[in-house]
Structures are given as C-alpha cells and as structure tokens.
Amino acid sequence: MPVQSSAKAGDAYACDFSVRLFKPATLFEKEIAYGKWLLFAPDYPGLPVVVTEDIHQILNRFEKGAQASDAFIPDGDFDRTCSSLLFLEERGFLRSEPVTLPYPFPSESMGAPGSFGVWLHIVNKCNLTCEYCFVEHKNNEVMQVDVMEQVTDAISHTALSRSIKKFELKFAGGEPTLALPALEAFHDMLTAKLEGTGITFQTAVLSNGTVMNERMMNFLKRPETGIGISLDGYGETHDIYRRFKNSGRGSWRVIENNIRTLLRNGVTPYIMATISQESCAGLSELMTWIYQNSLRCRLSVVRQPSGCRNCSDSAVSDGYNELCEAVIEAFDDALTALEQSDIFLNLNSAMEICELHFNQPAPGVSCSIGHSHIVIKPDGAMVPCPMMIDEKGYIPGKDLLASCAEGFSYRRSDGDSLEAHECLSCRWFPVCAGGCAVSNLRLNGHPFTRSKLCAFYRAIIPRYLVFFGRKALQAAELGALGRHSSLNGVDI
Numbered sequence: 001m002p003v004q005s006s007a008k009a010g011d012a013y014a015c016d017f018s019v020r021l022f023k024p025a026t027l028f029e030k031e032i033a034y035g036k037w038l039l040f041a042p043d044y045p046g047l048p049v050v051v052t053e054d055i056h057q058i059l060n061r062f063e064k065g066a067q068a069s070d071a072f073i074p075d076g077d078f079d080r081t082c083s084s085l086l087f088l089e090e091r092g093f094l095r096s097e098p099v100t101l102p103y104p105f106p107s108e109s110m111g112a113p114g115s116f117g118v119w120l121h122i123v124n125k126c127n128l129t130c131e132y133c134f135v136e137h138k139n140n141e142v143m144q145v146d147v148m149e150q151v152t153d154a155i156s157h158t159a160l161s162r163s164i165k166k167f168e169l170k171f172a173g174g175e176p177t178l179a180l181p182a183l184e185a186f187h188d189m190l191t192a193k194l195e196g197t198g199i200t201f202q203t204a205v206l207s208n209g210t211v212m213n214e215r216m217m218n219f220l221k222r223p224e225t226g227i228g229i230s231l232d233g234y235g236e237t238h239d240i241y242r243r244f245k246n247s248g249r250g251s252w253r254v255i256e257n258n259i260r261t262l263l264r265n266g267v268t269p270y271i272m273a274t275i276s277q278e279s280c281a282g283l284s285e286l287m288t289w290i291y292q293n294s295l296r297c298r299l300s301v302v303r304q305p306s307g308c309r310n311c312s313d314s315a316v317s318d319g320y321n322e323l324c325e326a327v328i329e330a331f332d333d334a335l336t337a338l339e340q341s342d343i344f345l346n347l348n349s350a351m352e353i354c355e356l357h358f359n360q361p362a363p364g365v366s367c368s369i370g371h372s373h374i375v376i377k378p379d380g381a382m383v384p385c386p387m388m389i390d391e392k393g394y395i396p397g398k399d400l401l402a403s404c405a406e407g408f409s410y411r412r413s414d415g416d417s418l419e420a421h422e423c424l425s426c427r428w429f430p431v432c433a434g435g436c437a438v439s440n441l442r443l444n445g446h447p448f449t450r451s452k453l454c455a456f457y458r459a460i461i462p463r464y465l466v467f468f469g470r471k472a473l474q475a476a477e478l479g480a481l482g483r484h485s486s487l488n489g490v491d492i
C-alpha cells in the first residue's frame with residue numbers, strides 16, 4: 001500500500017506520509033446511528049463496515065485528494081490516526097488515484113477458473129406445479145447409467161487436466177429426491193473415479209423439500225453433502241404456487257415438518273427463497289422464521305412476472321414495474337422486522353441476494369455463466385444456464401470448462417451495448433453487473449444490458465447495506481455484553 005512501506009521499526013510498519021490519497025466518488029457512506037458511519041466500496045473487495053465519527057472525519061479530509069500527512073491534527077492521537085489511515089486504504093476507502101464514474105468497461109477475460117460447479121439436472125419430473133418454474137416441459141426422464149459414465153469421466157478429466165482440487169456438484173431437476181437411486185449411483189461413480197487423485201467435491205441436493213425418508217437422510221449424511229430447500233414464503237403465501245401436482249394441496253406443512261426432521265438429525269438445510277409479486281407478502285414472516293431457526297438463505301426474485309409469457313413489450317415492462325414495486329416494499333418490511341428483532345445473524349454468510357455481489361465485485365457478469373458454471377441435462381447435453389434447460393443443448397467435449405465457454409460465446413463488446421454503458425455510470429454496477437445475463441438476453445436481445453429488475457437492485461442494494469450495518473452494530477453491542485464475540489464488520 002502507498003501509505004505503508006515494507007520497512008519495519010520494531011513491530012510497527014514505517015509509513016510514507018507524503019503520498020497523495022483520494023476518497024473514491026463511488027464510495028457509499030451513511031450515518032446509521034449517532035457517530036457511527038457505514039462505509040462500502042462497491043468496486044473493491046470486502047463487506048461493508050461501520051466506523052466511528054473520528055475515522056469518518058479522517059476519510060473526509062481526502063474528499064478532493066490530500067497528502068497522508070494532512071490527516072494528522074495538532075494534539076491528535078498519532079497511533080489512532082495512523083492505524084485509521086492504513087485501515088481506510090486497506091479497505092479501498094482511500095485510493096492512490098481518483099475514482100469517478102463511469103466505471104471502465106469490463107475486461108472480456110475472467111481468467112482461468114480455479115474451480116467449477118456442476119449443475120446436474122439429473123431428473124426432469126417434479127411433484128409440484130409452480131407456475132414460474134423455468135422447466136416448462138416436464139417428463140419422467142432420468143439420467144441413465146451410460147450417460148453417468150460419460151459425465152463422470154468428463155468431470156474427472158476436467159478437474160485433473162486443470163489441476164482443480166475441489167469443485168461443487170449440485171443435484172437438481174425437476175425434483176432430484178424423486179430419483180434418489182440415480183443420485184446415489186452418480187455420487188458413487190464420481191467418488192470412485194476421483195479416488196486417489198486428491199480431488200474432492202462438495203455435494204448439494206436442490207430440493208423442494210417435500211420428500212424425506214431414512215434413505216434420503218442417509219444420503220445427506222455422506223461427507224460434504226447438504227440440501228437446499230426452495231420456499232416461496234411462509235405458510236399460505238408459500239402455498240400460492242407450490243402445490244402438489246396430484247392433489248392440488250399446498251406443500252408448506254409437509255416441508256416444514258421435513259425441515260424439523262432434518263434439524264433433529266443434525267442436517268441443516270440451506271433455504272432458497274423465490275419471491276414473486278403474489279407471494280411477497282409472506283417474506284417478512286419467512287425471514288423471521290428462517291433466522292429464528294438459525295438457518296441461512298438466498299433470496300431471489302422471480303425472473304418473469306406472472307402472466308408475462310408471450311406478452312407485448314409494453315405489458316412486460318408494466319409487469320416488471322409492478323413486480324419491482326411489490327418486492328421492494330416486501331424486502332424493506334422484512335429487513336425492518338429483522339433490524340427490530342434481537343435475532344443474531346452471521347452477516348458473512350447468513351443471507352445472500354441472488355445476482356448481487358457484496359463481498360467481491362462482479363467481474364462484469366452477475367454469475368459464472370460461460371466460465372465455470374456447467375449445466376448438464378439428463379441426456380448428457382450441456383446448456384449455459386438452468387433457465388435454458390428446455391433447449392436442446394449441445395454435446396460437450398472431455399473438457400467441460402472449454403465446452404462451457406464455447407456454449408455461451410457472447411461478449412460484452414458484441415451488439416448494442418448502449419445500456420451496458422448506461423450501467424457503467426451507476427455506482428452499483430460492480431454489485432449487480434446488469435443482472436441475469438439469460439433474462440437480459442431473452443428480454444433485451446443481449447445478455448450484457450440493463451436488467452428489467454434494475455429498479456429493485458437500485459433500491460435493495462443500499463437498503464441491504466444499511467441493514468447490514470445496523471445488525472453489525474447490534475452484534476457489536478451484544479458482544480460488549482459478552483453474548484457474542486464477533487463484531488461482524490464493525491471497526492470501533
């Protein structure tokens with residue numbers, strides 16, 4: 001870092017106070033309590049932090065650029081000021097060059113993947129009827145043994161040839177728990193292929209949570225195996241869409257009982273909540289229930305408003321406007337309820353919001369599509385994204401990552417990128433990267449454009465940051481009382 005030199009005097013770093021530093025124009029800052037300021041640099045690695053008034057005053061001395069020595073005032077605490085400067089620079093709140101909007105155009109290259117994730121659409125059937133599901137054409141197709149052989153060979157070859165030591169395997173569908181023998185067979189086959197290689201993998205079953213028995217529980221107790229359960233809301237709001245195909249009755253009571261069974265057996269499910277305009281009224285109750293049960297969750301908004309398939313452009317725009325308004329209000333209500341509760345959250349991992357990157361700036365795209373996200377259908381064909389599972393797909397080569405890149409060959413510089421440039425003028429672009437590439441492709445004609453959910457992103461990003469700061473302060477206060485030791489992002 002410019003302020004901190006490599007020379008040491010005893011245990012302290014020697015500092016160069018002649019360097020010029022700048023407070024970035026992209027920085028988000030807000031006073032969330034008296035004398036407590038939330039700071040977040042969207043374009044720099046690191047979660048939000050809360051700092052005290054004196055640290056914020058030091059930061060403000062660099063609004064138009066200043067020498068590091070200008071941070072020191074007569075009779076001030078030299079050590080405190082020095083450590084504050086180093087902290088602010090380390091977190092990207094002070095830079096050696098001015099930072100202004102627009103952001104530079106993202107690089108075309110994301111570099112060689114250090115790992116990868118396999119989304120295995122191992123079965124196409126499901127026992128629920130969710131109107132918004134991206135799998136429109138369900139049938140009873142299950143991946144057969146000969147296809148499993150091909151896929152596990154390719155996974156093993158990809159990991160070995162690229163010296164990747166760990167990757168993630170997700171069993172999906174359809175409803176994968178309806179094909180448990182296929183899950184067991186694939187997992188056994190892949191484990192055998194990788195034996196003696198030093199390569200390991202983490203397994204997740206992406207389920208609707210309606211099927212739970214002793215055999216399924218035993219599968220979930222395999223090493224590094226977990227389950228994600230999809231919910232739409234709490235109670236009746238969950239049941240609006242997630243109803244059993246045969247009976248038409250809601251699935252909430254069955255799923256809630258299964259979650260309690262999992263917890264009693266030492267298996268903690270990860271909750272994947274999909275929020276729609278129709279179900280968002282239950283979001284506050286759902287999130288309170290999730291964290292009262294010490295669970296973690298990822299929150300997503302439906303990719304397409306109800307009834308918007310095959311609509312005119314104006315109807316689609318109106319549908320997204322109404323969706324954004326509804327979910328913005330629902331998210332605000334839910335976060336407010338959590339702020340006012342004494343529920344403790346591990347802010348580093350307890351909550352994710354789909355497509356949004358708070359800990360690490362997005363590399364110009366909101367997910368790893370075309371880079372390290374491998375999606376395989378029951379017949380062994382690949383598609384770039386689970387949302388494209390109904391498409392025919394293409395036959396991959398032995399190197400699945402190479403096939404992944406070839407299958408989604410769009411470039412940010414291709415086509416009409418006016419909206420992409422508009423996004424670069426938004427402070428939040430490193431957090432959302434324009435939203436879901438596949439949704440943008442379908443709705444805007446190009447993946448790297450501005451999402452129809454832009455209004456939601458613009459509202460929820462700063463709202464979540466404030467929530468993060470308030471819960472961090474709450475955790476710090478509890479820590480001071482000895483109830484929790486982590487300060488969860490508070491620097492005081």
